[in-house]
Amino acid sequence: MSVQFIASKDNPKIKHLRALIQQAAYRKKQQQTVLEGTHLCLAWLEQHSHLHALYTTEHALTHADFEKIQQHYNGHIFVISEALYKELSTLGTSIACMAVIDIPRHQHAFDPQADTLILENIQDPGNVGTLLRSAAAAGIQQILTTTGSAALWSPRVLRAGMGAHFALQCYEHIALEVALAQFKIPVYVTSLEQAQSLYSLDLSRACVWILGNEGQGVSDYALAHAQAVTIPQPGGQESLNVAIAGSVCMFEMVRQRL
Structure with a gap:
């Protein structure tokens, strides 16, 4: 040295x-x-x-x-x-x-049978880093992001992730259409409309979570190719922050599997 x-x-x-x-x-x-x-x-x-x-x-x-x-x-x-x-x-x-x-590079493609978090056009580095921390804590090991999402390996996202990156397999700039065509496990997307309650789902087996842009939510394509899920909010707030919503979903999965 x-x-x-x-x-x-x-x-x-x-x-x-x-x-x-x-x-x-x-x-x-x-x-x-x-x-x-x-x-x-x-x-x-x-x-x-x-x-x-x-x-x-x-x-x-x-x-x-x-x-x-x-x-x-x-x-x-x-x-x-x-x-x-x-x-x-x-x-x-x-x-x-x-x-x-x-920046770590993976020799293999993502696993279409593994628990996965997909970030679709989530742009705030703090939200992305927080979601990676929650995913790592919940035992999800695979992260996919679409073009338009904050760069996972930017210093600001790394700071917000607090080391979660290093326990995750991270794949960036993945086309949602291509990814969803490969998954053979349930795919859930958070939505406020025509959605089933999170707490009525069976999350005992591997699944995919799609979370969307802070202002616009998920794309129409995601809604059309995944099961819409909502988090009951008896307090009457319009919506939850995307990082909080994603964390609630992932830890309901954890709760059911304990």
Whole structure:
């Protein structure tokens, strides 16, 4: 392990780091992303072994949490100024720690027999990250997203996911029509209209959940090719936040299987 100090914001490594944080097209081209915060970095190292690079500040270098990461990392640590780190950071307040990783790539197609969460055009990074956390906690291991959904491996979604990504098989830019043609298990879609109560379903076997856009809901195609499910709301609210609705559905599944 070596420690190198970088003073200039125009250093090529800093330019690469900044582009990965700010530009989705650059992340896609490089097939890399950035983990920020010691929690995410430690969670990654528990599941994987390789970091391309680690960035911190001189103050954070000796922090106990950062030292835990150093115990699992033998590569280069780049030390930058506090001002430059704050300029790059998306967290605001945390122990200075950023790691560059390769975006995981799967050798196999998704499993059409496995519990699955499909995110159709869900755009808010916080909602996507929360849904991934709930899916991982509920034992769902497979996530599909359609074009238009927030990029799963963006720093903001990673932050909201709190490490859930690393326990999931994630497939992005999947055409809903293609995916639904392959599933041979029940497919459910959340809806407020002409829908069956969630609590009347038999969720004892593998199934697929489709959740839709925050404002517009799921597409007509999803409604036409899945069983519509509603969550009873005796309090009379118009609708639930998509991340909350999805979490309620997944944990009703868990409850029935316990």
